[in-house]
Amino acid sequence: MRLAHFTTLIAGLFVAGFASAFEVEDRRLFEASPQRSVLKVISTADLDVFTPIIRAFQADNPGIAVDYTVTGTTDLMGAIHDEGAQFDLAISSAMDLQTKLVNDGFAQPYTAPANVLPDWAIWRDHLFAFTQEPAVLVVSDRFFAPGEAPRNRDELITLLRENPDRFRGRIGTYDVRTSGFGYLVATQDSRNSEAFWRLMEVMGRLDAKLYCCSGDMIRDVASGELGLAYNVLGSYAASQLQSTKGFRIVPLSDFVNVMLRTSLIPANAENVEDARTMVDFLSGLNRRADLVTASGLPGIDSTALQENPSLRPIRFGPGLLVFLDQLKRQNFLRSWESSLVQE
């Protein structure tokens, strides 16, 4: 159901008009008293992740009520791109879809204060990154003694090839057909390394399980149901580590895709002033250690990237539109399916 939904949407973006109300997963109004204004936010981040951030924002800016709507990445795209839904701020983890919103003229510019965000974290004064979240390998303690986990993709491929029986049905990764994040990191993987397709091939032969969300993968890895999960959202895994035992995070040394969570102010925003205040507030996330801990969202930090050269933030730019191309997507999914879904 969800798969069909996503594919239709992408097709609709380019060829025909797409008209269907987007699916609201969650919604909450953070009131303010006395209330001066309301900021309508549409976001892909779960309520429990974002609540501490919103509370802190309200503490800094009294009088602003926040109407927070949670939806999926593609729904957010559809809501703004096709349905003309009115929000003051759109926050999404799908960089490619956000890029497309900006490119197609659905966002308005804002000249953010200089020197808060590095240049690479802003695109065209329309798109503002506020987190940097790596895609990581997560391994189960049951399968790997400390120090035994593969350190790069080649080692991972060799390990899987040499131990097919041990890992059959015990590998998890995103179903890129349904997950916007999964699709983004998979396409970036395919650009970065030939090893990606070999890995998909091997994983397909070992009957890899496909997941919609990082949470499920981590749960199954922690329980020992899975030996490892590839391309898990690192920020989420890190925050889960505090409460869940039985798994470890392995940052691969060849390269790690780093996804940037971004905000944009839609062209039809009504409360632009508060939206800008929120953009500025989110830009300074890295300076609020309490919020980083509470939300599990690591803020923009150039030094962290410089210290670890294998971290590769995904670059903004029209290149991100390429994998949204209808034919390109069909081709990619066909290759992906033929590698991974070998019935």
Add this chain to the structure above:
Amino acid sequence: MNPRNSIRGRLFLQLVGVAALLSLAFFLVVRGVAERAAEGTQDDILLASATAIADSLRSEDGQVTLDLPYSALSMLGTISDDRVFYRVVSAGDTLTGYADLPLADPAPTLGNPAFSTLVYRGDEVRAAAVVRAVGPATDSQAVIVSVAQTRLGLAAISRRITTTATGVGIGFFLLATLLSLWASHLALRPIVRMTNSVARRGPQDLRAVPSDPPEELAPLVEALNSFMARLSASLSRTEDFIAEAAHRVRTPLATVRAQAELTHRKLTKPEHKQAVREMIRAIDESSRSAGQMLDHAMVTFRADALAQDELDLAALMNEVCDRLAPTADLKDITIKRALPDAPVAFKGDGILLQAALQNILDNAIKYSSEDSTITASVTVASDLHLSFSDQGRGLDGIDISELTTRFNRGSNADDVVGSGLGLTIADEVARAHGGQLKIVPNDKGVGACVSLTLPR
């Protein structure tokens, strides 16, 4: 300084005008070239992108399809953060991309890409389109690939170029203005040099201008030189004429007087003797008049271009007294000299001053009785004072202010030979030197005191 009336001003303004024109032309050319280059760069990248997409077109089971290369769009992000649109059309159907992106007009043909500037989604975009034949040669399909990009980056580049070009243009203009100032100054230096060399000359210096003039000034210098030559010739002619005239008048008069004296001695009849005596007196008057008129002419002429000789007035005074001492002796008149020992320096025309003093002393002798004393004195105070006081007949009942008028003689002078020009000459000399002639009664009660007052 009115610039219209100054060669330097005019030269400067003209140079600055030329500089302003050049700066403007420079600005326009730089901006034009740079903008065309920037536009060309965008066109090149758009074409490269469209070509990369076209290269990825292929036919699968009679169906046209493509695998959009990542670089085709990412390369567009390298020059600017502009928005990017693309569209692939096969047989009238949009294969992929933005279905509402207008196709280039005129349409591209095989091998000839088309560029156009259109308005899409409210923004001006630049589009490049190429056509590719896809599929087997027998049954190929023409596919149009169009790639468009907004021009905000271009506008930013053009703003930057305009700012730079403006800055450089203004800088160029300012530099040129300074250089113009310098150049106009340099160009006029020969004129200034010549002006100075002519201005420094004394009044008698009518030599040709010696400096080697710039070609353009040669005619002016030539004209000036020939004018000075003529002037100098005419002046020397005048001087010659004066000397000649004096000679011509005096010499025959002297002859006539000598003859009259002889005749007077030979005559016996008193009435005849009386007639010849009157004749002699008339001859004396004429001779005196001629001499004084020539002196007066000389004064007028020399006063026009006053010489600036270094003089010692005490010495001058001595000289005058020496010269007239014989005349004074004839009347047993003593000339008492009250002169300072040290020289009294003065800048002026010695010949004129001498003539003036001589006339004053001559009067003092003429209008004094025998056996009297004349005091010649030079005093140095805030002014220089040269005076002769006598014990003669004095100036009683005479309008002193009229005495300096030409040919005017006092009523007390009937018995004395004279022309009435002596004090006129002295007065003119005094005024030519910025001084004054003073005629007052002698403060000792008898006689007159006539003095020259000259500025120090």
